[in-house]
Amino acid sequence: MAKEGADMTEETQFMIDTNPRKEPEHVESSGDAKEMRAVVLAGFGGLNKLRVTKKAMPEPQDGEVKIRVKACGLNFLDLMVRQGSIDNPPKLPIVPGFECSGIVESVGENTAGFEIGDRVMAFVNYNAWAEVVCTPADFVYKMPEEMSFAEAAAFSLNFVAAYMMLFEVANLREGMSVLVHSAGGGVGQAVAQLCSTVPNVTVFGIASCSKHAAIRDSVTHLFDRNVDYMQEVQKISPEGVDIVLDCLCGENTAKGLTLLRPLGTYILYGASNMVTGETKSFFSFAKSWWQVEKVNPIKLYEENKVIAGFSLLNLLFKHGKCNLVKSVMDKLLCLFDQKKIKPVVDSLWALEEVKEAMQRIHDRGNVGKLILDVEKSPTPLMASDSTETSEAGEEEEEPEGDNDSKERMPFIH
Amino acid sequence: MAKEGADMTEETQFMIDTNPRKEPEHVESSGDAKEMRAVVLAGFGGLNKLRVTKKAMPEPQDGEVKIRVKACGLNFLDLMVRQGSIDNPPKLPIVPGFECSGIVESVGENTAGFEIGDRVMAFVNYNAWAEVVCTPADFVYKMPEEMSFAEAAAFSLNFVAAYMMLFEVANLREGMSVLVHSAGGGVGQAVAQLCSTVPNVTVFGIASCSKHAAIRDSVTHLFDRNVDYMQEVQKISPEGVDIVLDCLCGENTAKGLTLLRPLGTYILYGASNMVTGETKSFFSFAKSWWQVEKVNPIKLYEENKVIAGFSLLNLLFKHGKCNLVKSVMDKLLCLFDQKKIKPVVDSLWALEEVKEAMQRIHDRGNVGKLILDVEKSPTPLMASDSTETSEAGEEEEEPEGDNDSKERMPFIH
Numbered sequence: 001m002a003k004e005g006a007d008m009t010e011e012t013q014f015m016i017d018t019n020p021r022k023e024p025e026h027v028e029s030s031g032d033a034k035e036m037r038a039v040v041l042a043g044f045g046g047l048n049k050l051r052v053t054k055k056a057m058p059e060p061q062d063g064e065v066k067i068r069v070k071a072c073g074l075n076f077l078d079l080m081v082r083q084g085s086i087d088n089p090p091k092l093p094i095v096p097g098f099e100c101s102g103i104v105e106s107v108g109e110n111t112a113g114f115e116i117g118d119r120v121m122a123f124v125n126y127n128a129w130a131e132v133v134c135t136p137a138d139f140v141y142k143m144p145e146e147m148s149f150a151e152a153a154a155f156s157l158n159f160v161a162a163y164m165m166l167f168e169v170a171n172l173r174e175g176m177s178v179l180v181h182s183a184g185g186g187v188g189q190a191v192a193q194l195c196s197t198v199p200n201v202t203v204f205g206i207a208s209c210s211k212h213a214a215i216r217d218s219v220t221h222l223f224d225r226n227v228d229y230m231q232e233v234q235k236i237s238p239e240g241v242d243i244v245l246d247c248l249c250g251e252n253t254a255k256g257l258t259l260l261r262p263l264g265t266y267i268l269y270g271a272s273n274m275v276t277g278e279t280k281s282f283f284s285f286a287k288s289w290w291q292v293e294k295v296n297p298i299k300l301y302e303e304n305k306v307i308a309g310f311s312l313l314n315l316l317f318k319h320g321k322c323n324l325v326k327s328v329m330d331k332l333l334c335l336f337d338q339k340k341i342k343p344v345v346d347s348l349w350a351l352e353e354v355k356e357a358m359q360r361i362h363d364r365g366n367v368g369k370l371i372l373d374v375e376k377s378p379t380p381l382m383a384s385d386s387t388e389t390s391e392a393g394e395e396e397e398e399p400e401g402d403n404d405s406k407e408r409m410p411f412i413h
Numbered sequence: 414m415a416k417e418g419a420d421m422t423e424e425t426q427f428m429i430d431t432n433p434r435k436e437p438e439h440v441e442s443s444g445d446a447k448e449m450r451a452v453v454l455a456g457f458g459g460l461n462k463l464r465v466t467k468k469a470m471p472e473p474q475d476g477e478v479k480i481r482v483k484a485c486g487l488n489f490l491d492l493m494v495r496q497g498s499i500d501n502p503p504k505l506p507i508v509p510g511f512e513c514s515g516i517v518e519s520v521g522e523n524t525a526g527f528e529i530g531d532r533v534m535a536f537v538n539y540n541a542w543a544e545v546v547c548t549p550a551d552f553v554y555k556m557p558e559e560m561s562f563a564e565a566a567a568f569s570l571n572f573v574a575a576y577m578m579l580f581e582v583a584n585l586r587e588g589m590s591v592l593v594h595s596a597g598g599g600v601g602q603a604v605a606q607l608c609s610t611v612p613n614v615t616v617f618g619i620a621s622c623s624k625h626a627a628i629r630d631s632v633t634h635l636f637d638r639n640v641d642y643m644q645e646v647q648k649i650s651p652e653g654v655d656i657v658l659d660c661l662c663g664e665n666t667a668k669g670l671t672l673l674r675p676l677g678t679y680i681l682y683g684a685s686n687m688v689t690g691e692t693k694s695f696f697s698f699a700k701s702w703w704q705v706e707k708v709n710p711i712k713l714y715e716e717n718k719v720i721a722g723f724s725l726l727n728l729l730f731k732h733g734k735c736n737l738v739k740s741v742m743d744k745l746l747c748l749f750d751q752k753k754i755k756p757v758v759d760s761l762w763a764l765e766e767v768k769e770a771m772q773r774i775h776d777r778g779n780v781g782k783l784i785l786d787v788e789k790s791p792t793p794l795m796a797s798d799s800t801e802t803s804e805a806g807e808e809e810e811e812p813e814g815d816n817d818s819k820e821r822m823p824f825i826h
Contacts, residue, residue, distance in 0.1 A: 309713030
């Protein structure tokens with residue numbers, strides 16, 4: 001099967017822009033109103049499966065809003081989609097991306113509340129990484145005036161997920177403690193900020209050493225992801241922590257459960273440990289599934305513990321909870337207006353730089369959110385608030401489990 | 414090992430009062446202040462392991478309150494203790510029982526807030542089934558004036574457990590739905606009452622048919638425990654339920670998880686399915702442990718579901734959460750004062766009738782709580798609010814898994 005994958009790679013190679021910078025005509029804004037630029041995933045695998053190309057302009061159906069996209073969020077999940085390391089991977093080719101911000105260009109029937117020209121942020125079930133996207137009005141939210149498009153694209157998924165985990169799934173209250181993996185990532189930074197809205201919450205953050213300087217002030221205690229964080233946490237808080245937020249899975253599940261106080265809640269909201277290299281076999285999801293340690297309910301009973309899973313995208317697109325998410329978004333926008341929370345943008349990338357951006361998130365080089373800036377020309381530019389982090393391609397940190405350095409050289413496949 | 418167990422039974426037979434009614438001197442209140450009557454468990458196994466005997470009068474240590482017991486609660490867990498079907502069974506002989514009500518007879522040092530003569534209810538880490546018990550003041554609560562001793566003994570464990578599961582572990586809110594197994598039992602009835610304090614909550618109750626007439630008004634939908642309740646619930650609520658409360662374990666865990674809505678919570682708070690007959694091997698706990706289906710965290714992630722375990726006794730006696738329980742008790746006593754909740758007493762039994770009472774809860778004959786009334790003479794008397802239920806020994810319902818009817822005849826071993 002790995003062999004077949006390799007064959008397929010060669011077969012589809014001719015379709016793929018291996019270096020889109022050589023083709024500036026794709027970079028320019030499309031003058032033809034029937035077409036738009038978009039990032040397209042042509043096959044599951046490495047960075048070379050992505051290219052920017054022109055696609056037919058979408059038009060809004062009943063209940064949909066058409067958005068002229070200004071900025072898109074890039075999440076670790078997008079890497080997993082690229083590799084096919086998710087349950088029910090989409091049919092290809094597809095335009096990736098689950099969130100964006102922009103301006104309403106037109107509306108379908110039954111989209112009360114939205115007008116042409118509205119500045120909005122939105123969830124999309126794929127297709128976000130494009131100049132134009134249509135999505136049901138249920139997934140669209142008006143942006144506050146003081147919010148930039150980049151901030152809006154960094155806001156929706158991370159803050160809604162962080163809020164729902166802390167306050168809907170767990171029940172964060174005064175005096176509690178929270179342990180968060182990937183504390184420097186988009187969700188991690190949102191978690192840290194939301195915890196600071198509750199009095200006397202202790203946040204244990206785990207992140208790569210390279211990020212420590214940038215995020216030290218956002219958490220109470222910061223640990224290197226390469227050290228035995230269990231021992232460190234237990235030294236400070238022998239009775240454990242109230243909430244563990246884990247986007248890694250694997251061995252961290254058992255560790256997280258062990259670290260919980262009685263009545264504590266462990267929440268799995270991602271499985272980025274499933275991504276170990278640049279490419280991944282089609283069987284990796286199933287394999288990872290079986291490798292995860294199962295939990296005995298009777299153990300939970302004896303220890304008074306709670307284990308939860310949280311997938312915001314499934315909640316929105318499979319489980320029909322858009323009204324609940326809407327109410328959460330309202331609360332978050334209040335907190336934003338009160339200047340209690342503010343999305344952290346790591347860096348802005350042109351659509352044509354999606355590979356560099358993906359490499360950066362793969363290498364865990366980001367502090368906060370990576371943004372695809374649809375109107376940006378392909379010259380990397382770091383956001384002002386992330387100057388302490390290194391650029392993609394300059395990473396000192398070893399990507400996990402991929403030992404052939406030729407393979408790991410960014411953008412060369 | 415089973416053989417050894419049988420041998421031990423014979424060895425210890427001489428210790429046991431097989432028919433305490435023939436020895437009325439044990440029934441009378443003990444005039445000697447240095448001694449008290451108590452139920453003693455001499456070995457793990459059947460009803461014949463229990464007897465009423467005299468024991469040395471306990472005296473309160475530092476921080477303890479000495480209570481002249483009026484009434485004790487009998488829980489399904491007491492059966493599991495008797496059989497040794499729990500993790501870390503106690504050293505024998507022991508006086509069983511985890512909750513009681515009574516009058517403060519004396520207090521140790523550092524028991525501020527309690528005075529001799531106070532009417533109280535209390536949790537005890539074993540030893541409740543006696544005329545006198547000493548327990549830390551942290552586990553003692555003053556009774557409202559309008560509460561009888563029988564009600565108080567029926568209140569603590571069931572209502573605190575039900576409240577904490579609904580409002581601390583899960584987050585019961587307006588419009589939600591709750592499925593509760595053993596809806597006719599003490600916790601089940603407390604759950605139903607607490608659900609009625611929140612607007613528009615749908616309660617799916619599962620109970621033996623024989624209890625349906627007595628509890629029909631307490632729940633929204635009532636199902637026979639012998640039918641496929643999953644199908645019935647899904648017919649009424651295709652999207653599932655928000656909270657499942659399961660004291661049975663076994664196959665109900667997988668069913669409960671399947672029935673959950675996204676963001677729903679399954680709580681395991683007992684494992685009475687582990688008790689299948691009158692007696693049980695010492696290995697039964699370990700065996701049941703391995704038979705329980707383990708839960709994959711990635712499945713929870715994909716389905717946005719929560720699984721929790723809840724053991725109030727571990728929370729109190731192992732996990733040091735007496736302050737949290739105290740705050741919950743305060744809220745419950747407010748609800749009692751407002752006449753929004755009221756413990757349901759199934760029946761009152763003398764200490765010497767503990768075997769009949771245990772047989773009744775084993776046969777799932779009770780509606781609400783079985784109470785050991787310490788001052789009662791051994792003549793069965795049904796509480797006024799439970800006249801529709803049959804007495805122990807007249808059960809039509811088959812006890813599970815124990816097919817030798819001679820074995821099952823109450824009190825004959």
